[in-house]
Amino acid sequence: MGLHVKTLGMRDWRNFGEKSIDFADGMTILAGRNAVGKTNTVEALQMLTAGVTFRKAKPSQQVREDCAAAKISARLEGDGRVIDVSCEVEGKRRRFFKNGKKCSSQDLPETLMSVLFNPDDLSFVKRGASYRRDELDSFGRQANRGYAKVLSAYLRSVEQRNRLLKEDYPDLALLDAWDASVSLGGATLLAARLRLFDRLRHYLRDIYREIATGEELDCRYVSSLGEDLGARTRDELCDLFARKLEEGRQDDLRRQQTLVGPQRDDIAFTIDGRDARAYGSQGQQRSIVLAWKMAEVRLSQEVVGEQPLLLLDDVMSELDEDRRDAMTRFVQSGIQTVVTTTNLGYFPEELLLDAKVVRIDE
Ligand SMILES: Nc1ncnc2c1ncn2[C@@H]1O[C@H](COP(=O)(O)OP(=O)(O)OP(=O)(O)O)[C@@H](O)[C@H]1O
Structure with missing residues (x-):
C-alpha cells in the first residue's frame, strides 16, 4: 500500500x-448532521495534501x-515510510512543516496529492470558463511545482499589463515590454497546460466509456489564440501570442484589459460529437465531471507514482444510482477515500461493509 x-x-x-x-487504508465515511x-475536516485534509483548499x-x-x-497535522504511512505533515495558522500566515522541518505548501503535493470532488463541481460543464481553467490549473499546480510558478508569474504580468491599460495615457514603450513578458509567460503556461490537458483527455475518454456505456466523450482545449495549438513549440506559441497582442492592442486599450491569452481559454466537451454544454443531459454532464475527477486520480498516479487521496464531500447524495455505482467501483479499486455524508443510506451495502464509519458530532 x-x-x-x-x-x-x-x-x-x-x-x-x-x-x-x-482513517482506513481504503474508505472512511465521515457521517454526521449538517x-x-x-467539510472542515475535508478542508484540513486538502490543506495538508494539496497545500491549498477549495x-x-x-x-x-x-x-x-x-x-x-x-x-x-497528519501522519502519512506507507511502504515502510512515516511522514508527518502539519500546518500552523496564525494571524495572516500559514506555516507548513514536513517531519518537523519548515517547508513550503508546494512541497506537500509532492508527498501526497489529493483530488477533491464536491457538489459545486457537479455544474463543472455548465459554469463559466474560469471554473474549468481553475480545475486544470489546480491539478497542474499539485502535479508539478514548475506549473505553479509559471502560472502565478503569468497571472501577475497580465495583471500588471491590465493596470497599465487602465491608465489615462498608457506609456506605449512600457506596453511593448509587458507584451513581451506576457507572451513569453503565456506561451510557457499554455505549453504546460496543453501537455497536461492531453494526458487528462486520454484517461477521461477511456473512463467515460466505462461510466456511460456506448457513449463517446471527447474534449477540446479552446484557446483564444486559435485552433490546433498542441503541435506548436513554446517559441511558436510565443510568436503567435505576441502577434495577437499586437493585433488586439487597440481593443485592449479600449476595453482596458488583455483580451487574449490563457486567462481567457476554456475546455469544451462533446458527447457523440454534440456539444455537451448545450445538449448534454444533467446526468451526462455529471458523468463528465465524475470521469474528469477519476482521470485526475489516474494521472496523479502516473505523475507522482503514488495513489492520491480522494476526497468526496457530500457528493454521494447528488449522484443517481448508475453514477453512484461507477463511483463505488472506482473507490473499490484500492484508492484511499474520505467521503462525507449526512445519511449512510446513500451508500451501497457492499461499500459500507468495507468502509470505516467515523461519526462526527459537535
Ligand atoms: N473559524 C471558525 N470558527 C468557528 N466555527 C467555524 C469556523 N469556520 C466554520 N465554522 C463552523 O463550522 C460549521 C460548518 O462546518 P462544515 O462546513 O464542516 O459543515 P458540514 O459538517 O460539512 O455540514 P453540511 O453537511 O451541512 O455540509 C458551521 O457551523 C460554521 O459556523
Whole structure:
C-alpha cells in the first residue's frame, strides 16, 4: 500500500477544539448532521495534501473563533515510510512543516496529492470558463511545482499589463515590454497546460466509456489564440501570442484589459460529437465531471507514482444510482477515500461493509 493518511489532528481549526481522526487504508465515511464539521475536516485534509483548499479562505477564517492560532497535522504511512505533515495558522500566515522541518505548501503535493470532488463541481460543464481553467490549473499546480510558478508569474504580468491599460495615457514603450513578458509567460503556461490537458483527455475518454456505456466523450482545449495549438513549440506559441497582442492592442486599450491569452481559454466537451454544454443531459454532464475527477486520480498516479487521496464531500447524495455505482467501483479499486455524508443510506451495502464509519458530532 502506497502512502496514505493514517491520522489527522486538528486544534482550534474551524469549529473544532481538539479533534483526532483515524482513517482506513481504503474508505472512511465521515457521517454526521449538517454543520458538525465534515467539510472542515475535508478542508484540513486538502490543506495538508494539496497545500491549498477549495474554499480559498483567509488564514484567519480557518482559526476557531476567539482563538489565536490553529494547527492541523497528519501522519502519512506507507511502504515502510512515516511522514508527518502539519500546518500552523496564525494571524495572516500559514506555516507548513514536513517531519518537523519548515517547508513550503508546494512541497506537500509532492508527498501526497489529493483530488477533491464536491457538489459545486457537479455544474463543472455548465459554469463559466474560469471554473474549468481553475480545475486544470489546480491539478497542474499539485502535479508539478514548475506549473505553479509559471502560472502565478503569468497571472501577475497580465495583471500588471491590465493596470497599465487602465491608465489615462498608457506609456506605449512600457506596453511593448509587458507584451513581451506576457507572451513569453503565456506561451510557457499554455505549453504546460496543453501537455497536461492531453494526458487528462486520454484517461477521461477511456473512463467515460466505462461510466456511460456506448457513449463517446471527447474534449477540446479552446484557446483564444486559435485552433490546433498542441503541435506548436513554446517559441511558436510565443510568436503567435505576441502577434495577437499586437493585433488586439487597440481593443485592449479600449476595453482596458488583455483580451487574449490563457486567462481567457476554456475546455469544451462533446458527447457523440454534440456539444455537451448545450445538449448534454444533467446526468451526462455529471458523468463528465465524475470521469474528469477519476482521470485526475489516474494521472496523479502516473505523475507522482503514488495513489492520491480522494476526497468526496457530500457528493454521494447528488449522484443517481448508475453514477453512484461507477463511483463505488472506482473507490473499490484500492484508492484511499474520505467521503462525507449526512445519511449512510446513500451508500451501497457492499461499500459500507468495507468502509470505516467515523461519526462526527459537535
Ligand atoms: N473559524 C471558525 N470558527 C468557528 N466555527 C467555524 C469556523 N469556520 C466554520 N465554522 C463552523 O463550522 C460549521 C460548518 O462546518 P462544515 O462546513 O464542516 O459543515 P458540514 O459538517 O460539512 O455540514 P453540511 O453537511 O451541512 O455540509 C458551521 O457551523 C460554521 O459556523
